[in-house]
Amino acid sequence: MPLFDVYPLYNVTPVSGKGIHVYDDNGTEYLDLYGGHAVISIGHAHPNYVKAVTNQVETLGFYSNAIQNPLQKQLADKIETLSGCKGYELFLCNSGAEANENALKLASFKTGKKRVLAFSNGFHGRTSAAVAATDNKNIIAPINAQQAVTILPLNDIEGVKAELEKGDVCAVIVEFIQGIGGLDQGTAEFFEAIDKLCKANNTMFIADEIQCGYGRSGKFFAFQHYDVTPDIISLAKGMGNGFPIGGILIHPDIKSKYGMLGTTFGGNHLACAAGLAVLNTIEEEKLIANVNVMSEYLMSIAKTIPQIKKIKGRGLMLGLEFDFEVGDLRKELIYNHHMFTGGAANKKLLRILPPLNIEKEHINQFFDALKKALKEFEK
Numbered sequence: 001m002p003l004f005d006v007y008p009l010y011n012v013t014p015v016s017g018k019g020i021h022v023y024d025d026n027g028t029e030y031l032d033l034y035g036g037h038a039v040i041s042i043g044h045a046h047p048n049y050v051k052a053v054t055n056q057v058e059t060l061g062f063y064s065n066a067i068q069n070p071l072q073k074q075l076a077d078k079i080e081t082l083s084g085c086k087g088y089e090l091f092l093c094n095s096g097a098e099a100n101e102n103a104l105k106l107a108s109f110k111t112g113k114k115r116v117l118a119f120s121n122g123f124h125g126r127t128s129a130a131v132a133a134t135d136n137k138n139i140i141a142p143i144n145a146q147q148a149v150t151i152l153p154l155n156d157i158e159g160v161k162a163e164l165e166k167g168d169v170c171a172v173i174v175e176f177i178q179g180i181g182g183l184d185q186g187t188a189e190f191f192e193a194i195d196k197l198c199k200a201n202n203t204m205f206i207a208d209e210i211q212c213g214y215g216r217s218g219k220f221f222a223f224q225h226y227d228v229t230p231d232i233i234s235l236a237k238g239m240g241n242g243f244p245i246g247g248i249l250i251h252p253d254i255k256s257k258y259g260m261l262g263t264t265f266g267g268n269h270l271a272c273a274a275g276l277a278v279l280n281t282i283e284e285e286k287l288i289a290n291v292n293v294m295s296e297y298l299m300s301i302a303k304t305i306p307q308i309k310k311i312k313g314r315g316l317m318l319g320l321e322f323d324f325e326v327g328d329l330r331k332e333l334i335y336n337h338h339m340f341t342g343g344a345a346n347k348k349l350l351r352i353l354p355p356l357n358i359e360k361e362h363i364n365q366f367f368d369a370l371k372k373a374l375k376e377f378e379k
């Protein structure tokens with residue numbers, strides 16, 4: 001049976017991984033500066049992670065959300081400790097889109113309203129309300145388009161004010177660092193104005209931390225670079241280091257009731273074991289401090305390369321902007337230098353999203369290869 005053909009694929013077949021590297025079916029080593037879309041947070045096949053997941057699957061991989069599962073509470077407590085987000089409550093699901101669906105649904109339950117405000121170039125997932133809040137008409141089917149969504153330019157404070165004052169907006173959803181859109185960020189003034197306007201207009205402020213969260217920005221959450229208190233924080237990607245897990249942190253002003261949200265697989269034993277191993281490793285190996293050191297190092301070298309016209313993003317969620325489209329450069333890096341990098345909606349941007357335990361030697365290897373690849377291009 002053929003696979004439904006929706007992904008343009010590189011001709012590489014990784015079969016194993018270790019740390020910052022993956023290995024293909026011929027044994028060729030690749031440096032992974034993309035982490036499979038910002039998913040690999042603590043590195044491939046990290047021994048703590050392998051041990052925790054193996055032990056758990058040998059013991060109890062799954063039971064439904066009808067029984068006590070102390071691992072969920074352990075995970076919630078660990079997120080609270082590492083993020084410093086006190087008093088929030090955790091709901092677990094399986095993916096980023098699902099986290100945002102639950103976030104938007106909860107905002108609508110809480111406020112009794114249904115219009116969503118989102119921003120240009122934002123991406124929030126491919127399902128129902130999440131895709132409707134995504135600024136990409138190509139992935140919005142007619143069934144999704146029935147959702148009431150208004151998209152405004154980033155930093156349009158007056159626009160946000162005017163829309164919220166109409167009284168029908170349940171949620172403002174924002175990525176504090178845009179991912180696939182191209183690493184753009186709103187200003188502090190903008191984010192802080194949204195926070196105040198949401199509070200003044202009974203609108204829920206949703207921080208989509210699916211890509212920029214879990215330490216990638218240099219703080220546990222990217223919104224923590226600003227003076228804001230989101231009502232709902234959505235998580236996925238780095239949370240499971242490849243195990244499918246997502247979640248939302250919910251402000252205690254939003255009260256739960258039985259049946260309000262639910263899932264079969266979300267928060268299962270195996271997912272929680274993976275999630276706990278990730279957080280324990282982030283803590284033990286001081287990975288957020290490493291993000292800041294490596295980010296500074298990477299940017300300092302990027303600044304010396306004349307072909308790089310702009311550096312976007314923060315922490316280890318970076319975009320290197322050139323004055324040409326980077327599709328062929330990425331191919332050159334993969335096929336001739338064995339390095340994975342990412343692209344974005346902005347075709348001139350090379351996206352760098354490595355595991356958070358990357359070291360200077362890997363960054364040096366990347367820039368050596370990039371310089372060689374750029375020379376090839378000039379020929």
Ligand SMILES: Cc1ncc(COP(=O)(O)O)c(C=O)c1O
Nearest residue numbers: 095096097123124125179210211
């Ligand atoms: C910011 C953001 N939100 C939501 C999603 C959707 O996550 P998933 O692909 O796990 O559904 C993504 C995925 O790329 C993302 O980057």
